[in-house]
Amino acid sequence: MRKLNTHYLLLTASTVIAALTLIFAGGFTVIGHRGEYFSNRYGTVEHTFRSYDNDLTDGADWLEIDLEQSSDGVLVISHDPTTNRLSGVNHVISQTPWSTLSQLPLGNSGEKIHSLEELFQHYRNDQRAKFVIETRRVNGQLTQERELLQMVAKYGMQHRVYYESFVAPSLQLIRELDPSAKTMLLTNTKHIVTPEWIAQHPYITSFGTYWDTLDGAGVNAIHVAGKQVYPWFNTSETGDAAQDVISLGTDGVITNWTFKYRQLRGKEPLPKGTKFRVSDSTMLYAGAGAHAANVRTLNAGSTWTAYNRITDRGITWYELGGNQWVQTKGGALLDPTRRNQVVHQNAIVKILHGAATIFNTPSAGRTSLDRRLAKDSRWRTFGYLYDGKDVWYQVGTGQWISQH
Numbered sequence: 001m002r003k004l005n006t007h008y009l010l011l012t013a014s015t016v017i018a019a020l021t022l023i024f025a026g027g028f029t030v031i032g033h034r035g036e037y038f039s040n041r042y043g044t045v046e047h048t049f050r051s052y053d054n055d056l057t058d059g060a061d062w063l064e065i066d067l068e069q070s071s072d073g074v075l076v077i078s079h080d081p082t083t084n085r086l087s088g089v090n091h092v093i094s095q096t097p098w099s100t101l102s103q104l105p106l107g108n109s110g111e112k113i114h115s116l117e118e119l120f121q122h123y124r125n126d127q128r129a130k131f132v133i134e135t136r137r138v139n140g141q142l143t144q145e146r147e148l149l150q151m152v153a154k155y156g157m158q159h160r161v162y163y164e165s166f167v168a169p170s171l172q173l174i175r176e177l178d179p180s181a182k183t184m185l186l187t188n189t190k191h192i193v194t195p196e197w198i199a200q201h202p203y204i205t206s207f208g209t210y211w212d213t214l215d216g217a218g219v220n221a222i223h224v225a226g227k228q229v230y231p232w233f234n235t236s237e238t239g240d241a242a243q244d245v246i247s248l249g250t251d252g253v254i255t256n257w258t259f260k261y262r263q264l265r266g267k268e269p270l271p272k273g274t275k276f277r278v279s280d281s282t283m284l285y286a287g288a289g290a291h292a293a294n295v296r297t298l299n300a301g302s303t304w305t306a307y308n309r310i311t312d313r314g315i316t317w318y319e320l321g322g323n324q325w326v327q328t329k330g331g332a333l334l335d336p337t338r339r340n341q342v343v344h345q346n347a348i349v350k351i352l353h354g355a356a357t358i359f360n361t362p363s364a365g366r367t368s369l370d371r372r373l374a375k376d377s378r379w380r381t382f383g384y385l386y387d388g389k390d391v392w393y394q395v396g397t398g399q400w401i402s403q404h
Helices: 013-020 049-058 116-123 145-154 168-177 195-199 216-224 242-248 258-262
Strands: 029-033 062-069 075-077 131-135 161-165 183-186 206-208 252-255 275-278 282-286 293-298 303-305 308-312 315-319 324-327 331-334 342-350 356-359 368-373 378-386 391-396 399-403
Touching: 029 049, 029 258, 049 062, 049 258, 062 116, 075 116, 075 145, 116 145, 131 145, 131 168, 145 168, 161 168, 168 183, 195 216, 216 282, 242 252, 242 258, 242 308, 252 258, 331 342, 331 378, 331 391, 342 391
Parallel strands: 029 062, 029 252, 062 131, 131 161, 161 183, 183 206
Antiparallel strands: 062 075, 275 303, 275 331, 282 293, 282 324, 308 315, 315 324, 342 378, 356 368, 356 399, 378 391, 391 399
């Protein structure tokens, strides 16, 4: 587990839950990066209609669109500032008229480079298609924003467009022109999110953070500020981190592997009234999975309400509220629907409230084995049973102790 940014993560569960009430209403959002391309699942070319259609079929909620601008002001869909990589013809887009650019092929796709207007015309009546559009400076100037908003209004796409950029002034201008616009500020590969930095961007709806720099502390700080977070990856992404992204508590992801995310399950609610009893002191984490961050230590014997469960890389985690989690090995899950059932689990229990008498069984009619375990001693356990009042821990074959 990561130990990053924990100095600002001492959050109460109620604070986080209040901030998340509206944010998570839409569920986990998958944003297809340039369409279904980098996974090579269909052998398609980025930013083609075919790549977008494939990504929508795989379950993408939004499609990410990169913008450049031609010399005569047309908004062109391209990640690169030049056309060489995909067309084999080297033109600088900002120095080339649309009449020339529109004739260039997109690889071997059979499609030519598209303008934003062509995209809107093509998908105008397909309500599945929603777009996260990335703006950037053109020759050092903010020239895309006004033309972009006019194009969105022309085709009535206001509720199907989200604006993103690495250039904060671009998003600030968009919000000035349209106060209702949703904006996502992208962060570079070395930027660490802090509450102080979040507060400097009140016009931002969400943050697109580089995955390797994001941990549960950053996720919770963003959510407490009432904003959303969507991590992104570089082009070497394999999709293997998909479960970790979901477990961390992000609102979604910008990914080349839409279908992998749609094959996974998110957190599952636990039965009402479920508690978590800490067997020995255990760590409370912000987020679950490989990027979880330390929050604080929970004391042995303390009991907490547990709301959700998630499994990541074979490890089960329980949410104690506000995207704050413990690992299953840290204690016993007191599930009211599983009373008097033995749960097999290797863990450690600390003896509390005086010496603990060893019995031959946790069931009624049990017999003392005339042995006691000293207070504050720690013992390996092999399972536990919750009878509705006490937790019984198995410390050996036919050897059980209770903890109130």
